[in-house]
Amino acid sequence: MDLAIDIREEEKSKEKFYKSTFGKISKHRRQKILNVAISEFAANGYTATNINIISKKAGVSIGSMYSYFDSKESLFLTVVDECFHILEKALEEIDINEGDFFHTFEKLLRIAKDYALIYPEINQIYINITTQSLSSFADKLSFKLESITANLYCEAIEKARKDGIITSDMDKKILSFCLDNLIIMFQFSFASDYYKERMKVFLGSETVDDTEKVIQGILNFVRNSLSITQKSKEN
Numbered sequence: 377m378d379l380a381i382d383i384r385e386e387e388k389s390k391e392k393f394y395k396s397t398f399g400k401i402s403k404h405r406r407q408k409i410l411n412v413a414i415s416e417f418a419a420n421g422y423t424a425t426n427i428n429i430i431s432k433k434a435g436v437s438i439g440s441m442y443s444y445f446d447s448k449e450s451l452f453l454t455v456v457d458e459c460f461h462i463l464e465k466a467l468e469e470i471d472i473n474e475g476d477f478f479h480t481f482e483k484l485l486r487i488a489k490d491y492a493l494i495y496p497e498i499n500q501i502y503i504n505i506t507t508q509s510l511s512s513f514a515d516k517l518s519f520k521l522e523s524i525t526a527n528l529y530c531e532a533i534e535k536a537r538k539d540g541i542i543t544s545d546m547d548k549k550i551l552s553f554c555l556d557n558l559i560i561m562f563q564f565s566f567a568s569d570y571y572k573e574r575m576k577v578f579l580g581s582e583t584v585d586d587t588e589k590v591i592q593g594i595l596n597f598v599r600n601s602l603s604i605t606q607k608s609k610e611n
Contacts, residue, residue: 393453398444409434413455418497421504422452456517459498464524466491477536478599485591488559492566499567526552542602558594
């Protein structure tokens with residue numbers, strides 16, 4: 377599957393993990409290397425992935441690979457960086473001014489599902505990054521990967537409070553963390569066999585195959601927990 381991942385042509389003030397020579401080769405060659413690297417890192421994990429095998433499968437000499445990247449770590453960080461921009465582009469489609477807070481949360485939930493299904497290898501890499509075995513990358517990656525979503529939640533929550541849509545008796549950062557945990561577990565359930573089976577244990581075989589029912593169930597839970605109208609009825 378061609379993920380059409382590319383080093384963006386425009387210059388941005390971001391840290392680059394690859395050498396300047398990588399940005400000068402053809403678009404097709406860059407995509408081929410990154411696509412092979414994604415497949416290898418997703419299938420084998422970081423530690424077991426061999427840059428020599430990536431080089432061979434991409435049709436690039438090992439000498440050329442090291443003229444593009446200082447190390448396997450540099451290649452891995454380049455892959456993660458480009459994967460991040462795919463997610464960033466998907467999140468840019470969300471306009472918190474379109475519909476209410478629950479509409480925004482539904483879009484996030486559906487994007488998480490689509491992202492996992494369209495890019496299963498990228499999703500697997502994301503799962504791998506969250507494990508303790510890759511703790512050495514935590515400081516390089518966690519802020520970058522999570523901050524864009526955290527900021528989106530906080531903005532949406534603040535707007536919903538001003539609009540009188542949701543209750544204001546919770547810290548917005550804690551609420552953002554809780555909501556994102558729901559989405560992450562849902563997203564991982566489409567990529568990891570363990571999380572798939574976990575979801576099956578909780579929901580049952582029939583429900584777990586009905587994705588729309590699961591989405592609506594999560595939405596109802598969030599709406600009933602946060603909606604001012606629902607809180608007013610209870611009081």
